[in-house]
Each structure stands twice: as structure tokens, then as C-alpha cells.
Amino acid sequence: MGSSNKNESVEKLWKVYIKNRKNQKVKDALILNYLSLVKYIAGRVAIRLPSHIDINDLISSGVIGLINAVENYDPKFKTKFETYAIIRIRGAIIDELRSLDWVPRSMREKFCAVQRAYAELEQQLERPATESEVAEHLSISPQEVNEILKGERSVGFLSLDEIINVEEKGNKAIPIINSVPDTKQNSPFDNAELNERKELLAKTIERLPEQEKLVIILYYYEGLMLKEIGRVLNISESRVSQIHTKALSRLSGKLKKLMSHNRILNQLSMKT
Numbered sequence: 001m002g003s004s005n006k007n008e009s010v011e012k013l014w015k016v017y018i019k020n021r022k023n024q025k026v027k028d029a030l031i032l033n034y035l036s037l038v039k040y041i042a043g044r045v046a047i048r049l050p051s052h053i054d055i056n057d058l059i060s061s062g063v064i065g066l067i068n069a070v071e072n073y074d075p076k077f078k079t080k081f082e083t084y085a086i087i088r089i090r091g092a093i094i095d096e097l098r099s100l101d102w103v104p105r106s107m108r109e110k111f112c113a114v115q116r117a118y119a120e121l122e123q124q125l126e127r128p129a130t131e132s133e134v135a136e137h138l139s140i141s142p143q144e145v146n147e148i149l150k151g152e153r154s155v156g157f158l159s160l161d162e163i164i165n166v167e168e169k170g171n172k173a174i175p176i177i178n179s180v181p182d183t184k185q186n187s188p189f190d191n192a193e194l195n196e197r198k199e200l201l202a203k204t205i206e207r208l209p210e211q212e213k214l215v216i217i218l219y220y221y222e223g224l225m226l227k228e229i230g231r232v233l234n235i236s237e238s239r240v241s242q243i244h245t246k247a248l249s250r251l252s253g254k255l256k257k258l259m260s261h262n263r264i265l266n267q268l269s270m271k272t
Contacts, residue, residue: 010030010033013026013029013030013033014030014075014081017030017070018075021071027070027071030070031063031066031067031070034066034070034081034082034085035063035066037066037082037085037086037089038059038062038063038065038066038089039059039062041062041086041089041090041093042055042058042059042062042093043055043225043226045058045090045093045094046058047219047226047241047244049097053097057096058093058096058097061092061093061095061096062089062090062092062093064092065085065088065089065090065091065092065093066085066088066089068088068092069081069084069085069088069089070085072088073085107148110148111148111149111249113138114134114138114145114148114149114249115249115252115253116253117129117134117137117138117253118134118249118250118253119250119253120137120253121133121134121137122250122253127207128207128208128209128212128250129250131145131146131246146242149242149245149246149249200255201251201255204250204251204255205217205251208247208250208251211233211243212243212244212246212247212250213247214233215229215233215240215243215244215247216244216247216251218232219244226240226241226244
């Protein structure tokens with residue numbers, strides 16, 4: 001009942017604000033109502049950032065994105081405000097991180113090398129590789145491997161507002177979000193490929209070391225935050241973040257190898 005009343009209240013605020021965008025009081029009320037969305041997105045982004053990045057800075061940038069979303073939202077496009085706002089909030093946070101230039105190219109290259117090392121060693125050893133083994137493989141110290149994992153937690157970031165070039169019909173520039181296919185219209189091939197990826201991901205997660213597997217399950221499947229996972233596993237929040245980064249590194253490297261291998265097999269099967 002309380003949730004229903006709150007939704008009705010928010011709908012009334014939107015109706016008033018759409019009629020008069022200059023109504024600062026109503027605008028502020030809408031922004032306050034969606035602040036929890038900013039905190040949630042900032043928390044999800046923060047898990048892949050170095051420890052020296054303050055989450056409050058991410059929240060501040062996210063609030064700017066939220067304000068922009070409130071000011072520009074038009075309900076006639078039949079898109080839920082939350083869906084529209086998430087893109088704006090995340091985009092504002094990523095833009096702020098880019099402006100800080102906090103991930104040098106050399107750091108990204110080192111992180112990619114660690115990813116490849118994990119994948120190659122685990123293929124050779126047929127078990128999860130340790131930090132020491134990765135360090136020996138790369139001719140660096142285990143401490144350096146640890147620092148690389150701690151220092152690079154944003155390799156997978158991509159802003160949906162980023163412009164890309166499409167070389168069809170005049171090299172047209174469009175935002176990435178406009179190039180995302182409608183997942184409701186999957187072809188049988190798309191569905192088969194998606195199912196294959198899900199199976200590969202499940203198998204790869206199952207082979208992770210126990211603690212890394214637990215962190216992945218608690219974070220992505222149970223929806224727990226870092227602090228909550230730390231309490232469950234009786235370890236610090238920073239340690240949970242480190243384990244999460246290491247697990248993603250293993251998964252990324254392993255899945256790239258598996259997908260590449262399967263793609264080659266599919267191509268060979270099509271030729272025969």
C-alpha cells in the first residue's frame with residue numbers, strides 16, 4: 001500500500017513538472033526521490049575502481065547526470081524514467097572518470113597481460129592459476145601482479161552516450177546506445193549463441209577458486225554490496241574488491257579463449 005501511494009505521489013510530481021519546468025520545488029522533490037538510484041549506480045561502478053577514487057565524487061557526478069535526466073525527460077517517448085536516468089547517471093560518472101585520466105594506457109596493457117597469463121596458465125595447468133604462477137609467467141613479482149589488479153578495475157567500462165562511426169551510407173556518427181540491438185527480436189542463431197555463452201560462463205564460474213566463486217555469486221546473483229559480502233566472508237571490503245577483480249580477470253581471459261576456440265570450431269564445421 002505504501003509503495004502504491006509513493007508511486008502515485010511521484011506520478012503527480014511528474015505531471016506538475018511537465019506542465020511547468022520552472023517549478024524548482026517540484027524539480028527538487030523529483031531529484032530527491034531518485035537519489036537512491038545515483039547511489040546504487042555509483043556503488044556498482046565503484047567496485048571496479050582503484051581504492052583512491054572516492055565514491056562520494058562518483059555520487060556528485062551522478063547527481064549532475066540525474067539533474068540532466070530530470071530536466072530533459074519526456075514521458076511521451078514511453079520510456080520509464082529510471083531506464084532513461086540510468087544512462088545519463090552512468091554516462092556522467094564515466095565522463096568524470098575520463099576527465100581525471102586515471103587509467104594510463106600502460107596500466108591497461110599490464111592488466112591485459114595479466115588476463116592473458118591467467119587464461120594461458122589455466123589452460124596448461126587445467127586448474128586456477130595462482131598469483132605466484134602468473135607472476136613467474138610474466139617475470140614480475142606477486143606484489144606487482146596484486147598492484148596491477150588493484151590499480152585497474154575499469155577495463156570493461158563503456159558509455160552508451162559515446163559516439164561511434166558507422167561506415168554504411170556516408171560514415172554516419174551515432175551514439176552506441178542506438179546501435180544496441182533489440183533483445184526481444186533475437187534470431188534462432190542469436191538465441192543459440194546466447195545459450196552457449198551462458199553455459200560457458202556457468203562452467204567457468206564453477207571452476208573458480210571457492211572464495212572468488214562465492215564473491216561472484218553473492219554480488220551478481222544475490223545482489224549483496226561489498227560491505228555485506230565482507231561480513232558474510234569475514235574479510236575486509238577492500239579484500240572483497242580485490243577478490244572480485246581477480247575473479248573477473250580469470251573469467252574474462254578464460255571466456256575469450258573459449259569463445260575464440262568455439263568460433264574456430266564452428267567455422268571449421270561450416271566448411272565441412
